[in-house]
Every structure is written in C-alpha cells, then in structure tokens.
Amino acid sequence: MPDRVSTPKAAWVWPIVLVTALHLLSTSGTWWITDHGEILAVADRFLSSGRLDLQDLGAGYAEWTRIVTARGTAETRFLPLSILMLTPLLVLDHLAGWHDPASFRFVYLQGHVCIGLGLVAIGRYLSRNVSSQLTALGIVVLGLNWPVWMIARRLGPEPVLFLLLSVLATSGARAQIAVLLILPWVH
Numbered sequence: 001m002p003d004r005v006s007t008p009k010a011a012w013v014w015p016i017v018l019v020t021a022l023h024l025l026s027t028s029g030t031w032w033i034t035d036h037g038e039i040l041a042v043a044d045r046f047l048s049s050g051r052l053d054l055q056d057l058g059a060g061y062a063e064w065t066r067i068v069t070a071r072g073t074a075e076t077r078f079l080p081l082s083i084l085m086l087t088p089l090l091v092l093d094h095l096a097g098w099h100d101p102a103s104f105r106f107v108y109l110q111g112h113v114c115i116g117l118g119l120v121a122i123g124r125y126l127s128r129n130v131s132s133q134l135t136a137l138g139i140v141v142l143g144l145n146w147p148v149w150m151i152a153r154r155l156g157p158e159p160v161l162f163l164l165l166s167v168l169a170t171s172g173a174r175a176q177i178a179v180l181l182i183l184p185w186v187h
Helices: 010-024 034-049 062-071 080-084 087-095 106-129 132-144 146-152 157-170 173-185
Strands: none
Touching: 010 106, 010 132, 034 062, 034 080, 034 087, 080 157, 080 173, 087 106, 106 132, 106 146, 106 157, 132 146, 146 157, 157 173
8 A cells, every 4th residue: 555645635626526527518407217207206205295105296297196006006116315315406496496397407416416426535535545646547537437427417326326335435434334324225
C-alpha cells in the first residue's frame, strides 16, 4: 500500500464535476422499464398517503391500476429504501407544481445524485491514498464506464446500490456497518 498522499481537493472535485456534467447531458427524463414506473408510483403513493403499496394510485397512474389488477395484488415488489430514496426528489417535483407523472423532472436526477455522491466517497478515498493524477483518472474512468453511466441515467435501486457500495468500499468500520445494516432494505 502506498504512503498516504495529501492530494488537493480539486484533484477529485473537478473530475466529479466533469463526469456529472456528461451524465446530465444524457438524462433520460422518463422511466425506462416497468420497475422504474412502479417505484415512482409507490413513491408518489407514499407522499400522498404514507403507504408503500400500489392501491388507489390516482390520476396519472392508469396503467399501474391495470397492472395491479392483472397481478391480483397491490403490494409492491420493491423494498422501502429503493422507494424512499426517490421521495425527496418527488417532493421537489410537487413543490414545482408538477403533480402529473408525465411532468416530473427532479425524480430523474436520482441516478445522478447517487452516482455523484458515490464518486465523492471514492474520490475522498483515492485522494488519501494515491496521487492527484491517479485520483482524477480513477474518477473519470469509473464515472464514464458504461454500467455506471447507464445507472446514472435511471431511477431506482441501482444508483442507490452504487452509492452504498461506494461507501462500503471506501469508508471506515462505522460507515461500513451502517451500510451493511441498510443494504437488506434495497431491492
């Protein structure tokens, strides 16, 4: 293991800004698969009623009402943390006056927020252990590889898992224990 290297903060901040900017340029602005739609519907239901299910979804979720009928149950297939990590962004959408699912904007930033925070954890770790050039290169290579780019563009459990696993891999024992306690609550 190399000697601890003191790396200026800018060595890992600017690569994260670059990666995040490139990710934001390709924000999808919509959910891609039914899993994303279900998480979004349940998060909206949670905000309106405090319940984590697909019962009585209301306007804008007619397709989910049909899916619930076909399934024969209003229970969601997703664990709470996958849904609850989306709700702060959904609150912002509602505060902006966007209540119809077709008009949501902030929720589609969930992947970018989680990937950005995960890259911050990785950047902090790298900056303490390798040179500023390797820190910058590591962040750019990791942040721009295809799987990370794809999950940055989506909402749901994958970005949350990236964040949690980044913290698990780069933090001390207390943070690692916290992540291990939280992980079972992510789908």
